[in-house]
Amino acid sequence: MTANDLRAVERYLHEHIPLTAHMQVGVDRVDDDGVRLLAPLSPNINHRQTAFGGSAASLATLACWTLIHFRLQRLSFASGIVVRRSTMEYDTPIDSDFAAFCPSPDTDTWSRFTDALTQHDKGRITLTAEVLCHDISTARFQGEFVALRHSG
Amino acid sequence: MTANDLRAVERYLHEHIPLTAHMQVGVDRVDDDGVRLLAPLSPNINHRQTAFGGSAASLATLACWTLIHFRLQRLSFASGIVVRRSTMEYDTPIDSDFAAFCPSPDTDTWSRFTDALTQHDKGRITLTAEVLCHDISTARFQGEFVALRHSG
Numbered sequence: 001m002t003a004n005d006l007r008a009v010e011r012y013l014h015e016h017i018p019l020t021a022h023m024q025v026g027v028d029r030v031d032d033d034g035v036r037l038l039a040p041l042s043p044n045i046n047h048r049q050t051a052f053g054g055s056a057a058s059l060a061t062l063a064c065w066t067l068i069h070f071r072l073q074r075l076s077f078a079s080g081i082v083v084r085r086s087t088m089e090y091d092t093p094i095d096s097d098f099a100a101f102c103p104s105p106d107t108d109t110w111s112r113f114t115d116a117l118t119q120h121d122k123g124r125i126t127l128t129a130e131v132l133c134h135d136i137s138t139a140r141f142q143g144e145f146v147a148l149r150h151s152g
Numbered sequence: 153m154t155a156n157d158l159r160a161v162e163r164y165l166h167e168h169i170p171l172t173a174h175m176q177v178g179v180d181r182v183d184d185d186g187v188r189l190l191a192p193l194s195p196n197i198n199h200r201q202t203a204f205g206g207s208a209a210s211l212a213t214l215a216c217w218t219l220i221h222f223r224l225q226r227l228s229f230a231s232g233i234v235v236r237r238s239t240m241e242y243d244t245p246i247d248s249d250f251a252a253f254c255p256s257p258d259t260d261t262w263s264r265f266t267d268a269l270t271q272h273d274k275g276r277i278t279l280t281a282e283v284l285c286h287d288i289s290t291a292r293f294q295g296e297f298v299a300l301r302h303s304g
Contacts, residue, residue, distance in 0.1 A: 054210025
């Protein structure tokens with residue numbers, strides 16, 4: 001995506017999920033390798049001067065959601081995505097600006113997901129994301145997402 | 153807690169975790185039964201006009217954290233609490249204002265936690281919370297929290 005496209009994704013998130021504007025979520029990359037979102041520490045800080053766990057989990061969830069959302073736009077029909085369950089493991093405190101990277105799933109996993117969505121109007125996919133600070137992994141996210149094809 | 157005490161807890165959250173002010177987190181009850189936090193839909197809305205999953209997970213995390221934080225204040229030493237891992241299961245969309253209720257753990261579970269913290273400067277406890285909308289459970293949270301005794 002071009003820088004302009006990345007800003008458009010950012011605007012989409014800020015407008016449709018207003019908490020992401022308060023978190024100052026930035027979109028760093030959306031490409032075939034995956035989706036990388038950024039968040040500064042300051043608006044996401046907690047009482048320990050590190051990132052609030054809810055912010056880290058939110059950023060990871062958003063990275064995965066964004067990957068699915070923009071990839072599904074290549075299909076010829078509209079669909080909606082929800083998170084069904086998720087797990088976060090927090091390894092070390094996040095003491096600076098942080099990022100969440102959701103790597104693209106392998107081709108088979110993605111095909112199974114879109115085939116189910118196309119044929120049965122419902123697809124299910126599990127994605128992972130790493131939360132990074134100083135380019136070191138500080139937390140790991142795994143989420144199961146469900147996409148439903150919109151009627152009409 | 154009195155209404156004034158609940159407002160003080162609310163101020164503490166809003167001041168120390170600024171995202172909770174943007175989420176408009178309210179403190180409804182903090183007592184022997186547990187902790188119940190509230191959040192209006194509007195600042196926590198997503199592109200589907202339901203609550204953003206990250207907001208629901210954040211509110212549940214905060215309910216558990218608040219329960220531990222205020223109960224540990226009864227001890228004679230300072231401690232800090234972090235979430236180590238958490239799981240959220242989202243059952244139904246949250247289409248209105250919502251709440252997160254963390255019930256107090258049983259006496260044995262709490263005692264094991266505070267005994268470990270007192271004797272070994274570190275305690276670990278797993279708590280659950282329900283996210284409710286229209287008084288119906290819409291999501292379930294489970295989190296493992298670690299408390300560390302502050303030196304000095």
